[in-house]
Amino acid sequence: MFNYLPYEGESLKVCSFECERNCSEVCCNGATLITIEELKSFYDVFPIYIGFRKYTPIDREHKIFLQNIGGELDDYFIVGDFIAGNRFRRECLGLDNDNLCRLQKEGRKPLQCKIVPFCAIYPESAQDLIFKQQKTSKFANCKGYRDSTEIDKVVWKDGVFTDYYLKDAFFNFQQGLAKQSPFMKEILLHIYKEDFFKDFMEGEGVLEMPIPLPLLFDILEEAGFSDEEMLQFIISQVKLCLRELTEGNAENTVIEDWYNELIEFVKEYNNFVDKSKKNV
Ligand code: SF4
Ligand code: SF4
Numbered sequence: 001m002f003n004y005l006p007y008e009g010e011s012l013k014v015c016s017f018e019c020e021r022n023c024s025e026v027c028c029n030g031a032t033l034i035t036i037e038e039l040k041s042f043y044d045v046f047p048i049y050i051g052f053r054k055y056t057p058i059d060r061e062h063k064i065f066l067q068n069i070g071g072e073l074d075d076y077f078i079v080g081d082f083i084a085g086n087r088f089r090r091e092c093l094g095l096d097n098d099n100l101c102r103l104q105k106e107g108r109k110p111l112q113c114k115i116v117p118f119c120a121i122y123p124e125s126a127q128d129l130i131f132k133q134q135k136t137s138k139f140a141n142c143k144g145y146r147d148s149t150e151i152d153k154v155v156w157k158d159g160v161f162t163d164y165y166l167k168d169a170f171f172n173f174q175q176g177l178a179k180q181s182p183f184m185k186e187i188l189l190h191i192y193k194e195d196f197f198k199d200f201m202e203g204e205g206v207l208e209m210p211i212p213l214p215l216l217f218d219i220l221e222e223a224g225f226s227d228e229e230m231l232q233f234i235i236s237q238v239k240l241c242l243r244e245l246t247e248g249n250a251e252n253t254v255i256e257d258w259y260n261e262l263i264e265f266v267k268e269y270n271n272f273v274d275k276s277k278k279n280v
Contacts, residue, residue: 012128015156016146017117024099026141028092031085033112035176036183039082039223041108043233046084046093047240047255050187052200052207054078055121062123069177071188074201079121079177080184083208084110086244088252111176114169117142118156120177124170125159183219187212210258213265238262 033051034042042048054076057063066077085093094110096102103109112120117134118127135145146153154162161167190212191197200207211219220230241259244252 012132012148013158014148014154015118015128015131016148016150016153017131017144017155018146018153019116020143021100023141023143024095024101025091026139027113027116028095028101030087030089030092031083032092032094032110034082034084034110035173036082036180036219036223037172037176038084038110039220039233040225040229042084042103042110044236045103045240047086047237047244047258048082048084049208049210049254049258050080050184051083052078052080052184052188052209053121053205054201058122058126062126065123065174066121069174069181069184071185071192073188073192076201078188080180080187081177082180082211083206086252086255089244111169111173115166115173117144118166118170120170120173124161124167127156127161131156179222180219183215183222186215208254210254210261213261234262234266238266 031046034046034048039048055066055070055078056076057066063077066072066079070077070079072078092101094101094103096105101109101113104113117131117139119130122130134142139145148154155166156162161170187209191209197207217230220233225233238259241255241262244255245259
């Protein structure tokens with residue numbers, strides 16, 4: 001996703017796009033983004049942690065949206081999301097041997113992956129600017145861009161998505177951002193005075209961190225997890241993190257921190273259960 005939208009060129013009337021599916025190396029590497037509403041669908045596939053990005057609004061409508069989903073600090077809005085995967089990996093954990101998305105085959109492709117090359121942090125009406133920007137940057141080698149004259153490939157026209165699959169994913173992602181924002185704002189309140197946060201504000205890029213354990217169970221409850229599923233979440237995350245640290249690229253210190261926090265929690269939980277048994 002963009003931290004800012006620097007492109008100030010001419011608007012497009014239409015955006016034409018169709019995923020070619022044979023260049024997944026461009027968009028299916030490392031990690032993807034998910035919202036709180038997708039945690040239940042993907043906790044068994046990806047290690048999941050948090051990422052904060054800073055944005056500047058492009059207009060009044062965008063400012064109201066950013067105020068709703070993020071925290072305001074200095075001249076920026078800070079928006080948090082859930083990062084699913086390991087960005088140091090060359091290939092996404094969801095990719096199958098045939099180079100196609102396994103999760104799509106299973107009917108659970110992440111919303112963010114359905115939205116590519118657009119971006120739900122910006123208004124629907126500004127997606128042409130995102131489209132143009134992507135074409136010259138991160139998605140320069142994406143083969144899905146079509147000529148605007150290919151009428152049957154038009155997915156966005158005159159400020160709105162005309163492709164309903166995309167439109168649906170776009171607004172569901174925005175809905176997820178709004179739902180998770182109270183948690184993200186609470187985390188921001190706890191970290192905004194820390195040195196690492198100041199470095200983030202002064203620099204570029206993403207601030208990544210584990211999900212804070214004191215908030216984890218509230219987040220999982222909001223995401224619709226039962227008590228049993230919460231336990232499964234912890235077990236799956238421990239296994240997935242361990243796999244990244246042993247078989248994947250161990251340089252991901254956030255996954256390492258997330259793993260250590262989870263192990264600490266499991267130890268405390270086991271001690272608690274042992275003590276409870278003795279007291280019975
Ligand atoms: S790079 Fe573009 S065309 Fe290729 S798989 Fe990704 S979205 Fe589809
Ligand atoms: S989840 Fe699927 S579409 Fe998304 S990055 Fe991974 S392999 Fe690609």
